[in-house]
Amino acid sequence: MIIDLSGTTASKIASALVRARASSGSPAMGMVLTLVVVADESSHYDALRAAMEAAKEHPSRILGVIPRGGRGSARLDAEVRVGGEAGSGESVLLRLYGELARHAESVVMPLLLPESPVVVWWPNKAPEVPSQDAVGRLAQRRVTDSAASRRSLEMLISHCGSYQPGDTDLSWTRITPWRALMAAALDQPHSRITGATVEAERGNASADLLAAWLCRRLRVPTKVKSSRGPGITAALLHTDAGDIAITRPDGRLARYSVPGQPERHVALKRRDTFELLAEELRRLDPDDVYAETVSELLDRAHGKGKGSANGSVRTSADERSASGSGGDGATGTDAPARPAKKSAADRAPAEDAPEPARKVAKKAAKKAAKKAPAEDTAARQAPAKKAAAKKAGATKAPAKEAAAKKAPAREAAKKAPGRKAAAERASAPRSAGRSARRRTDSDGA
Secondary structure: OEEEEOOOOHHHHHHHHHHHHHHOOOOOOOOOEEEEEEOOOOOHHHHHHHHHHHHOOOOEEEEEEEEEEOOOOOEEEEEEEEOHHHOOOEEEEEEEEHHHHHHHHHHHHHHOOOOOOEEEEOOOOOOOOHHHOOOHHHOOEEEEOHHHOOOHHHHHHHHHHOOOOOEEEHHHHOOHHHHHHHHHHHOOOOOOEEEEEEEEEOOOHHHHHHHHHHHHHHOOOEEEEEEOOOOEEEEEEEEOOEEEEEEOOOOOEEEEEOOOOOOEEEEOOOOOHHHHHHHHOOOOOOOHHHHHHHHHHHHHHOOOOOOEOOOOOOOOHHHHHHOOOOOOOOOOOOOOOOOOOOOHHHHOOOOOOOHHHHHHHHHHHHHHHHHHHHHHHHHHHHHHHHHHHHHHHHHHHHHHHHHHHHHHHHHHHHHHHHHHHHHHHHHHHHHHHHHHHHHHHHHHO
16 A cells, blocks of 8 residues: 655654554554665665565564755655555655755654664665764664775775764675684684685675674784675685685685585575665674674774784785785784884985975975084084183193192291290200309309
8 A cells, every 4th residue: 555645744644654554454563673764866766675675574664765955945755655565564755855854853753663673774875974863863773885885995994983883884794604604614623724815806895894804803814805706706714734715706606615625515695685684684782793893994994903914904916925924923913014214315305205295304404404503613612612621721730730839838837936936945954054054163263
């Protein structure tokens, strides 16, 4: 049953849903969640069709939101569908015009199922920070798809930088079968793992997530290598006994090989969007494994990853060959290289250097020129200071010698009065004796 409403309101849409449910013979609602699909006019059909297919596994009320914007007056058009392609759920397509397009949450909120989880999905263009979007704040889970962008890896890293519990990306959902196969391979006895390689077509965000997951779990150097595709074509775990390899060159059938065991074939078909969405709707709590992988991916993107070959997300051929050797014995990872100190010749500005580098070099030259006169003046004054010091020393030396010579004379002068007194005391008795003897002689004569 389909009901078209033009120039309507949220309350009228809710009443239309009740009437449609009653007229279809199913007054009771068995829906488990509300799925909000925010799309544009060109992609909304495929997105709603995928949501309806996923709703067959998870009965839900699907709210398709198309912000049309424009300079006209605010208007809301709706298309209500119950039964038919919607299955056991309901779907409402909302077109928002004018100023109303900037306030989609005011229309979505009255139509949410009471006391039920809310999931928001952006099938193509998503906000830079999904958790801060007006509609995203209403949801427990926020699903994006980096593969819909031409620069899928840049979009994925941008969303990872603003990650909040409840965020996820379908690029992560696409590697679930790969992660399951590699985990099953490691459940069996195997040799020591020394590294890992993921091969995928250029610009595949899922390949970098798979490499980050392997790096996080195994703590070994991992690298991403470009191939012709489609999607991820191979995942290799390097061991001392050989490679544990999962190769899928055609996007459908994979070859699974383990050292010492016969090669096996495994169905590894590239899944449709509704299958990925249905998998994400199976759990509505935050994905802790995805959160750890996001952290590792950001470290690799910023050159901080300990388990990556060169600290970056993707490696070139020369970097891959250079990163094959070396690592610390504790974790089996490569030690970060220390930058070599630059010499004065390396720091000198070159003719082909970029403009900022030249400006920095000019400033350094001006500072050196200012310091040079001071150094020259100090160098010129140094001999004069030395000569003055020598003259001062030469002048002081004779003075010291004269003082040294005069010191005994002064001491002798100080001692002279004492000596004269002693001489007088010594000579006094002798003169008295002589006078006495003279008097005696004269008396006896």
